[in-house]
Amino acid sequence: MKRTYLFPIAFFLPIVALFSQNEIIKDTTKIEKLDEVVVTGQHNPQAVNKSVFEVKVISRKDIERQAGNNLADILNNSLNINISPNTSSGKSGVSLFGLDSQYFKVLIDNIPIINEEGMGNNTDLTLINLDDIERVEIVEGAMGVQYGSNAVSGIINVITKKSAKTDWEIGAYVQEESVGSEYEWFNRGRHIQSLSVGHNFTENIYANVVYTRNDFTGFWDGHFGEKYDRNDGLRGHEWLPKLQQNAKMLLSYSKNDFNIFYRFDYLNENIEEYSELVDLRENGATNTSKPISQDRIFTNERLYHHLNATGSLFKKVNYNISLSYQEQTKDLERYTYIIRENQKENVEEGEYQKRSAFFSRGTFSNLIDSKKVSLQAGYELTNERGSGSAIALAISPGEEKVTQNLDNYDFFASSEITFSERFSVRPGFRVSFSNLFDTQYIGSLSAKQTLNKGWELRAVLGTANRTPNYDELYTEIFHPSHVIIGNRDLLPEKGISTFFHIKKNSSLSDGKIRLKNKVSFNYLALKDRIERLIMEGQSPLTFKYSNIDSYRTIGAFSENEIFFGNFNAQLGASVQGISKVLEARTDGDDYLFNLQLNANLGYTVPKWNTTFSALYKYIGEQQQFVETTNDAGETVLDTEKTAAYSWMDATINKSFFEDTVEITLGMRNLFDVTNIDTSSLNSGAYSGSSTQIPIGYGRSYFLKLAYNLNF
């Protein structure tokens, strides 16, 4: 095997040196925009500080600083958000307030983005490419009135770029990244290439196209990949290799206050799963072997169409209407690989999971002609069709696949009542009709009060439901010893959240130092939580999914920013306590607390056109109660602990030739985190065992070389 690791820094240095010799440096000082405009949850786009919701913004500049290619790259340092990579499926999920990605919704331009397991929820963050993205908006807490089902713990709204300042904007970049200490020109590391062209055809018509190729060659970690014929667990990869190709296109027309755009996005992803198990196929008679392995290749294809029109009727009522059709198909090719002969046999190809949806959302605001009261009404309709094959899901034997149609017809209204310049209240309500569940009613209430000296108070009460997933509805696992069955009568889980934010903007020394400080308190609860329950008196032992449990999280967090000349810093801390009721037990629902800290530092040297950044996050020890069996065969509660870890990224970003060339050099995961331990404390049948949760693939280095031509 050829296994050479090229130490990336050594490779990068000469290039940096080469460019440092050019002395064409322009002295520009960029001013941080204070009034960022946000759209998430708003009646009309407006400034962050005017929003009733607390909206966090990750700007294009932040994305560039981290050389983020997809959403998973940039969220690692955000407070309260944990990224959880799944090394065996190649996906990256998000968890917020201890709830996984089923409870969290990802939107692109205000509409949910599809994946094979959900519409908006269950999103694989690595599939959301950021190359044509202007900013990312994050709102924590239940947003069911605004965004419907599954927006329980929060939402991410990815806003794409829809205009250009110059006639032509041409950009190209290559990004070479090591995966831990692994890097090679082709077969190790991560290789990204991207090309984008934007053009203003006329004053009113703008179009852009983007193509990105992201080749993650996997984290090998001592494994030997596909062509390895020993059965010692070292075949394949530690993290699955995957190749993503993404093509996007936008066409937009705007005149006066009428805007219309059509956006298209095609994504193709190939994931290679080379089994670590080698069946040696020993021939005892000839004392020879013919090693084979059962390998699988997954192909994801996503199509996204979005047509959006905004404008005003009778110069008064603002409308915003989106029509979208999306589909994602995950296909599986599985075969027996005859390793030494490099041949595939018994090739089977078929659909693994698929989901398609027609979606439309329309809002009409300024319905009342009043300065004090603004009223917005809207509709949302989703015709969603999902299917999963028997390989993907444990379904009734004999059935080849299950399909499910979920049709939702939702109507919502919200009103913003401005009692004074300083105090406004916003009640909201949504009713949701669907073919699968009873009619759901969801409400929200927020209030905002501004005080003197830059103080802002916000209180946000929101609700949202989570719809049951396939396994919960349709699983059928029959075994002589036990049975697990889905429950088609399940209700959606009901979530409610309350947030209270206290914020202060201040400036010192005649505006030389600006500060933003915020303290927030949150409470989030779920009832009718779906868990597997043992059915009494059944033989064999039968588990059925039921709406039995509950979940609560309570916490406080603070986020602070300081701007001082060319220096800016963000500091945050969060303490969250989680209480779960497990299998309708009466004990084990104590709150277990977790601490998170984050710090982002940025320093710009205008003379050098260079920005230095460091992003740090600490995630404290996490605990949870689990049911285990002790030596006496009794079911007991045990505390499971997941070790604390720190994550840090650092980058240097320098531009040349009037910003046409930009180089970003950086390190991800400075603390070299790979796996963290989870272990139970008490004795039990499985005592002393600890499992490892993959977090990262160790300290890695990247170089991004970008060329931007605007004219």
Add this chain to the structure above:
Amino acid sequence: MKPLKKLFSLIVVLLAVSACSSDDNYLTSDPFVVAFETLSENLGDIENSENINLVYSETAENNGAFTISINAENAVYGIDFTTQPAAVDGKIMLQINSGSSTNNFVFNKLNPNLDETTAITFTISNIDYPDSEIRGNTTFSLNSEAATGGSIAPEVGGPNEQFQVYVDLSGRSSVKVQRDGWDLAFHSYDGFRVGINGSIFMAAAELQETNIDNISQADVEDLMTQVAVGTFDPANEAYIDYPDGDINRTAIKEINLDDSQNKVYLVNLGYEVGTETPVPGGVAIAGDARGWRKIRVLRNGDSYVLQYANLNDTSHQEITINKSAGYNATFFSFNTNSVVNVEPEADKWDLNFTVFTNIIDGFGSYAFSDGVLHNRKGDVTAYSVTTDQYNYDDFGASNVIENNFKQDQRVIGDSWRDVMNNEKVLIDTIFYIVKDPNGNIYKLKFTGLLNENGERGFPEFKYKILQ
């Protein structure tokens, strides 16, 4: 702008170059090998002639040839035996034809009186084929001893594991029977014991009644939820034959000479063999439930008398069942309501490849697939060795520890594979020492669990006599 242009073209080149990728080296295959399918055969078992089979390590892609040398003790070529093709100067030449993967020659026994002093050995002495090597089963012996070894792939029937396969190591033979083709085993030994078929998860509970006609389903309704395998209730262990194979621990008590001591039993007939096709690697061993019976067993001289009926019947059937000398038991099936043939003679099998009912400590009885049970009742014993103690290839007769041999028929059991995870795997670090009723000791190691499509129920093992 010149440097810019250069840079732009550099980026384009980078895009182009890194968009294509290279492929690496391939691994080298094993050499081409011709070997005897088995290592030996008993000369006494051959009446007139016998095919001696040879296998290739892979399908031949070229033509070639190989030579077998003959060495005979107390036998003379041309007088006591011949071969076809004929030997020239004590050597047989065989052609390797492109496209074939096996070969054979014929051994003709001319002298019917060859005794145990005779041993005829065939040895592969030359292979004329590209990249070939002589290895594996390079010799084959015809003598009067027990089989020296080879490979056996018992046909348990894939992921439904439809069959129980009885394997005789010394005779290199297998007998397969339908797993749900029998229900009760009436033992042939001195005591009077009746076993139930654990391979289909049967269970039996003693009732307090001696008149079989007095029992109806209403009397046993509560008990029926408990008399089953896999209820996760440790108390259900009382309703199965103890999985170690001890004849004194059957679910049905020893049959008493005094009829009033022989109670009626509630019998759960378990499950039919499954018929579904599970995902590759999975098993579907249980099909429809087979229902219930009530039974009562009595003694009549040296025979058993079986009374049986459906739960709500007010009358019953009766059949006399005789012990079978030379066999472990006489088998009875409720499918046919008659005695059926199941096991080979007690000294003609060593291992039974079968689904079986086992006990998980603290959770009661549980169904296990891929089981291998040794013939405890036929005096087979066994023990396991891990590869951190000895390598399979290096293990010899001198390494055998007599005190380690165990009676528990689950010594092999399910310990040879791991199916707890999605990936179903052989355990590569264990092999077994098995002593048959005639005192032959074999080492035995599993080489297969899945077929080439990754489907379960295709076990294979290699074994070799230790002497």
